[in-house]
Amino acid sequence: MKLTASIRWIFISSVRCALAAMLAGALLAGCASPPSGGVHVVDRNSRDRVTSGQYIVRRGDSLWSIAFRFGWDWRDLARVNNIPPPHVIYPGQTIRFTRQVPRAVTARPTPPPAPPATTTPPVVATPVPTPPPLTKPGVAASKAPAAKTPVKPVTRSASGWAWPAGGTVIGRFSSNGSLNKGIDIAGELGQPVLAASDGAVVYAGSGLRGYGELVIIKHSDTYVSAYGHNRRLLVQEGQQVKAGQTIAEMGSTGTDRVKLHFEIRRQGKPVDPMQYLPKR
Incomplete structure (x- = not known):
């Protein structure tokens, strides 16, 4: 009886050790190698682009500001809405957010205008x-035209970018x-903001909610930069600026x-500015 009990105990202990070893091996294998399939990687920045609905153009809007607000590349937005160069838009115009280019619609014949009821001149959309x-x-x-504000010598990164302001990144x-969607830099009231x-x-x-007085600069067909919460803007739309030039x-x-x-x-998609700016 004593020998049988000893053998039984040894057998049970061996089974327990084997099960523990198998479990540990499975856990290590699961940690050591990623799954081979079924993983869906999500680009979180893709959430920024609005892909449904529409927007009615208001006075002061531009194709650039609308594209920036809704996370679009301006060229895609122009193509989807059939807006040809020089990309002029009008107050009251409908801008649609869809991934599909709308089909061309045959224009209906315009009826002759009715005689005016009053002498008040008609309102023409600007x-x-x-x-x-x-x-x-x-x-x-x-x-x-080039902006007339001062240009400060700045240090550029290998990709050509310079810091837009001195101060601590907060x-x-x-x-x-x-x-x-960017970085915040602390500073003093009235401190120069540079391109x-x-x-x-x-x-x-100041038409984009949450940005205050805002400047957007287009650097190429790929990149734009934005500068928000300014006290006063010192440049106008259409002006050319240099790196280090005061814009606000x-x-x-x-x-x-x-x-x-x-x-x-x-x-159109936000990227980390710290990956483009020179190291401090």
Whole structure:
């Protein structure tokens, strides 16, 4: 009986050890190698692009500002809405957000206008011009006027970008579309805000909610940069600027403290500015 009990105990112990070894091996294998299939990688920045619905153009809008607001590349938005160069849009015009290019619609014959009931002159919609695109990265169109503000010598990164302001970075980029699409730089009220690279000013105003007084600069057909929460804007749409040129004064419009919100967008999608700016 004693020998049988000893053998039984040894057998049970051996089975337990074998099961433990098998379980540990399975866990290590699961940690050591990723699954071979069935994994769906999500580009979180893709959440920024609105792909349904529509927007009615208001006075002060441009194709650039609308594309920036809704996460689009301006060329895609123009193509989807059949907006030819020089990309002029009008207040009251409908901008659609869809991935499919709409089919051409045969225009209906326009009926003759009815005689005016009063002598009040008709209201004519004023077109909202969009600055023409640059032909090469960082190269300005020759006919566009240059901004007259001071240009400060700046250090550029290998990719050609310079810091838009001095100060501490207090907000970092997040790839989650619901969080920070750029970086926040603390500074003093009225501190100069500088263009981060050569380009053309395609938006200067306060029409984009959450950005306050905002400047958007187009550097090439691929990249634009944005500078938000300024106290005062010193450049106008259509002007050419150089890297290090003063474009605004730092402020707190649209936010709770003095800071510069700076973004770089590649083909309409936000990217981390810290990957483009020179190391400090």
